[in-house]
Amino acid sequence: MKLTIERLGHLGDAIAQGENGPIFVAQMLPGEEVEGELVGSRLENARIVTPSPDRVRPPCAHARSCGGCMMQHAKDDFVAAWKMDVVRSALAGQGLEADLRPILTSPPQSRRRATIAGRRTKGGAMLGFHARGSDALVLVPQCQLLHPDLIAAFPALEALVMTGGSRKSELALTITRSLAGPDVSVTGGKPLDGQLRLELARVAEARGLSRLTWEHEVVALRAAPMQAMGRALVAPPPGAFLQATDQGQADLLRAVQEAVGDAKRITDLFAGSGTFALPLAERAEVHAVEGDAAMMAALDKGWRQAEGLKRVTTETRDLFRRPLEPDEFKNVQAVVIDPPRAGAEAQTKTLAAAKVPVIAAVSCNPVTFARDARILTAAGYRLDWVQPVDQFRWSSHVELAARFSL
Structure with missing residues (x-):
């Protein structure tokens, strides 16, 4: 055909x-x-x-078989235009238009976090990504997506598979680049016992892992896996959300800083471990709200140990079930909101009623962003601009930051 x-x-x-x-x-x-x-x-x-x-010819030798990237066969400017159209179409679906700024794309070999599949074999260990629509594992020693520091840590991951893996199951090894070395969290391995804890700790020490988490339990902590967030250093809890690339984080932060401007009192919703709250605290008082208590604790510790930051308060709260109400935004001059892919419909409704002068919105899903943006514009907000950001190079994902004002 x-x-x-x-x-x-x-x-x-x-x-x-x-x-x-x-x-x-x-x-x-x-x-x-x-x-x-x-x-x-x-x-x-x-x-x-x-x-x-x-x-174009894919830049990665694994592109034909690996399912980690989808768009290596297209020119960069084509992919950029396509992702811009994805954002534009999402807005149009809600009857919205905006000043759409040129997309900011992270460079190759810049992903600082990835989940690698691992299997123990008769002769050793296999690491890689799954082939498209298949359980087959594709080795990716020349991956053009991952930061070289992650590739360099593959022997450590292989050692973990050999130590705690079974030939009957597949391990998921989430590796994050940190200032103290690879931060690794593993699921799907053998159940922990005293002997396995000892052997895994030995691997972590010998291979220079900053932290090793096995089935959600920290089994080795050689050094705190710090991430820079403005002037602060933060050790996010195992498996906590982190922007995919350093450049992507910087691009989103610049957009958020531009959006909030000179605001002196800011509320940061879905604050995570402080990606925006801590840099913003260099110039403003910030109230950070997040549903994960461990991330709030990491943010608070990072703030307390940093120098030169203004006051940051934290609140652990499920913003889906219990969004901040309009009266809780009293005297707040700007809000930052960065929800998961599902968006934040309930929180956006109360935020719209609060009439905060400026809202800096960050999203990893243009469709739910547009839905929530429509709530704000219907309440009288103006969508001033949208800044698309592509941290997930060669994929279908696109993120954005936007400014709303009254």
């Missing part, structure tokens, strides 16, 4: 129009003529007949 690709879906699959509806084709680009075997609504074993001028 021969088809012509018309567009990309928001998840990156190419879409052609068939007799009975849309047909999805992996790793193709608009304008390309392709042929293959129709299986349901997908074209399998697709072959390019006429390539797009936007097609």
Whole structure:
């Protein structure tokens, strides 16, 4: 069957129009003529007949088999324009328009956090990402996505698989680059006992891991896995949220700082471990609110140990079940809100009623951002600008920061 690709879906699959509806084709680009075997609504074993001028040779040797990246076959400017369109379409779906700034994209080899799959084999250990739509494991020693420090830690991950893995199951090894060395959290391994704790601690010490967490229990802490957040140093709890790249974090922070301007009293909602709250405290008093008590404790400790910061208060609170009410924003001059992918519909409604002068919104989901943005604009807020940020290079994900004002 021969088809012509018309567009990309928001998840990156190419879409052609068939007799009975849309047909999805992996790793193709608009304008390309392709042929293959129709299986349901997908074209399998697709072959390019006429390539797009936007097609390039993937920079990574693992691109054809690895499922970690989706868009290495397209020019960077094409991917940037496509992600801008994803944001623009999400806004249009809610009847919104905004000054859409050029996207800021993190460079190759900059991901500071990733979850690697690991399996113990008869002859050793395998590490990598899954192939597309498969449980097959693809080795990625030349990965162009991960920071070189993460690649350099692969031998340590292999040692952990050999020590605590089973040939009957797969381990998930989340590795984060920290100022003190790799911070590793593992699930799917053997149950902890005294002997395994000792052996894992030996691996962590010998391989220079800053911290090793096994099935949510810290089994080794060689040095606190610090992350820089402005002037403060913070050791987030194991598995805590962290922006994917240093550059992405810096890009979002600059946008948030611009949005709040000279505000002297700021409330930071879904504050995490202090990504925005601590740098903002260099110029303003900040009240940070987050549902995870461990992240709040890490933020508070980082603030107390830093020098030159204004007052930061913390509050552990489930903002989905118990959002801050309008009277709790009294005398607040600006709000920062950075919810998970689901957005923050309930909190946005109370925030809209509070009439805080300025809102800096950060989102990893343009669709839920647009839904919540519509709540604010209906309450009289103006959407001043939107800054797209691409931390997840070669993927379908796109983040953004935005400013709302009355």
